[in-house]
Amino acid sequence: MSETPSPSLIVNNNILLDVVSAVSGSTPLSHKSIRELDDLRIRQILENNGLAPSVYPLLTRQPAGGDGDAARFFKSQYENALIHKDLCVNMLCELKSRLCAGGRVVIMQGLALAENIYHEPMSRQMSDIDLYLPDNNGLQVRRVLAENGFSSYGSYTNLWYRQGLCIDLHESLWGEDRLPYRRYIAPSMASGVKPSGLVDGYYIPDNTLAALHAAFHGLKHGFARAVWMLDVLMLWNKGYFKGIEKDGAGGRLQACALGYLCDKGLLNSDAYPPSQSNKRYGKRITAARYLLRYGERDGVGELVLAMLCSTCIRTVVYFLHSVFPAKDVLMQMYGKHSGPGLYFLRIRALCRLCLRVVR
Amino acid sequence: MKSPSIIIAIAGMPVAFSVGSQRMLRQIRARYRGYVLRSAECFLSLECFFGRESFCKGEDIQVSRLPGGAWSIRRNNFECRWEGTRGTVRLYPSIYAFDGLLRVVLSVLAAGSGKIIMHAAAVGRKNQAFVFPGVSGSGKTTVCRLLKGMRILNDELVCLGFGKRGRVEVWGTPFWGELGNGPVHRSALPLRAVLFLKKEKAATFVRNIDPVEAVAGILRCCCVFGTDQEQIKSVFERASAIAAKVSCRSLHFQKDAQTVRREILRLCRI
Numbered sequence: 119m120s121e122t123p124s125p126s127l128i129v130n131n132n133i134l135l136d137v138v139s140a141v142s143g144s145t146p147l148s149h150k151s152i153r154e155l156d157d158l159r160i161r162q163i164l165e166n167n168g169l170a171p172s173v174y175p176l177l178t179r180q181p182a183g184g185d186g187d188a189a190r191f192f193k194s195q196y197e198n199a200l201i202h203k204d205l206c207v208n209m210l211c212e213l214k215s216r217l218c219a220g221g222r223v224v225i226m227q228g229l230a231l232a233e234n235i236y237h238e239p240m241s242r243q244m245s246d247i248d249l250y251l252p253d254n255n256g257l258q259v260r261r262v263l264a265e266n267g268f269s270s271y272g273s274y275t276n277l278w279y280r281q282g283l284c285i286d287l288h289e290s291l292w293g294e295d296r297l298p299y300r301r302y303i304a305p306s307m308a309s310g311v312k313p314s315g316l317v318d319g320y321y322i323p324d325n326t327l328a329a330l331h332a333a334f335h336g337l338k339h340g341f342a343r344a345v346w347m348l349d350v351l352m353l354w355n356k357g358y359f360k361g362i363e364k365d366g367a368g369g370r371l372q373a374c375a376l377g378y379l380c381d382k383g384l385l386n387s388d389a390y391p392p393s394q395s396n397k398r399y400g401k402r403i404t405a406a407r408y409l410l411r412y413g414e415r416d417g418v419g420e421l422v423l424a425m426l427c428s429t430c431i432r433t434v435v436y437f438l439h440s441v442f443p444a445k446d447v448l449m450q451m452y453g454k455h456s457g458p459g460l461y462f463l464r465i466r467a468l469c470r471l472c473l474r475v476v477r
Numbered sequence: 478m479k480s481p482s483i484i485i486a487i488a489g490m491p492v493a494f495s496v497g498s499q500r501m502l503r504q505i506r507a508r509y510r511g512y513v514l515r516s517a518e519c520f521l522s523l524e525c526f527f528g529r530e531s532f533c534k535g536e537d538i539q540v541s542r543l544p545g546g547a548w549s550i551r552r553n554n555f556e557c558r559w560e561g562t563r564g565t566v567r568l569y570p571s572i573y574a575f576d577g578l579l580r581v582v583l584s585v586l587a588a589g590s591g592k593i594i595m596h597a598a599a600v601g602r603k604n605q606a607f608v609f610p611g612v613s614g615s616g617k618t619t620v621c622r623l624l625k626g627m628r629i630l631n632d633e634l635v636c637l638g639f640g641k642r643g644r645v646e647v648w649g650t651p652f653w654g655e656l657g658n659g660p661v662h663r664s665a666l667p668l669r670a671v672l673f674l675k676k677e678k679a680a681t682f683v684r685n686i687d688p689v690e691a692v693a694g695i696l697r698c699c700c701v702f703g704t705d706q707e708q709i710k711s712v713f714e715r716a717s718a719i720a721a722k723v724s725c726r727s728l729h730f731q732k733d734a735q736t737v738r739r740e741i742l743r744l745c746r747i
Contacts, residue, residue: 208714281721282687
């Protein structure tokens, strides 16, 4: 029996994909989508998916698009995103001399992407500042943050807050500090960083690492928010995926993420022909794409990553240690969403996959 | 012969104007009564010339910083230019043209001296002030009317700056809205809270807001003319500093004096 998604889900999905496609510059925003922006529920969905700030520059290109209630809403979202970015940049500049004294501090995710691909008049919603510390300078950075009025999230000293701004510290690029078996899917070649132009004194990932990390981050969260699809699509359009070797873990991450965009109709076979995808791990990548398509929740990301391990034994080990990890690790990673619901979601997605294989 | 001067000090920023016309001088004295000083070290001295020509098309204000550091301000009824602390202004002989000029000059001077001019109402109580920022129609004058009896600093335009030990302070201005001319408040009051106004039909309550929203709300109500990067940066930094130091909330209010007053008194006690 095939499952038919409810009409509201289809509408939501369509408008999200339409906005992603329009923001990436592939197609203009359709008139139908523009009309739907008047719906408060649609605005909320776009906001939850991190796309609301990106809509305003699209609306200003429409005749009389800058007027009306919807335009006002998206304008305020756009302004808030720009202000948030500026506040983050100011805060990093203020802490520069102390934070960067003990080693390199690499800005990842939102702020790095803002520098790389989301130049004004574009704007990307960010929730926190992700800092990667490659030189074992975690202790020193934590001390500086504590001295400068930041407070940690309870005993968990990777998240730091001050006046509504949040810093998320990462001591490994692919999360091996939390889930050691992430090393099975960690690309071996990508560790390149370059000095940041936006925030002097800090570093950002080079093009290849930025692309790989965006693909990894999207897969890790099962592309639960549309903005992660947009990141990958924008990086693909910029040609940042070109330097990634096909056979390694990076190739599998790339093939799975871009394949998923093809499934969603955001990339067509001319842009990403099947010949470019990873043939050696084709079945694993197909399974991962299936999980993404029918999971589409934060929780299925680890299942997808398990599928992308290079051998069956590794997949099993990853399942045991990372897909169903210890409770404290789950709490750190998913906070209040780490209850039995997450296990249920993962088991259900696995059962669906098994059924699919049997058929 | 040098024209007689008048010094107008708003928000601690004295500006001297040499005005040749006795009639205009009388009007200015009457309009800014309470803000006129006999002598002060002025931020800026402007020599005024009056003419009935149109200085530029449309009502838009054009503010620009010229390469040498001079400022140029133009509107259909005035044209002003200054460098350092001295300059000249040509304007239509009307108190409204002078009022418009003074607002723009003050906003430029404020940004240069770490203050911001803001579209907001402000009320004082027990040596502390509450600021209600909002664009036209957001309910600034309504709230002032509801809080009758408290010390109304202004219902349209106030100045925010930093005093001793980094304390955020509020100054009233002579630029009133629908309330017309109100009492003169030349000294600053410490700012207790910034309350963004939201009209409600059924209830009055106060909500905490995200710091990013607070900065965005302050910036939306700031009077910034022109596109000078330095000026915009200064205003942004002041706005984020105010949002960081002062409690910023949203006041959802219905037109009921008792409930609004109760919420403000509750905030006074916190």
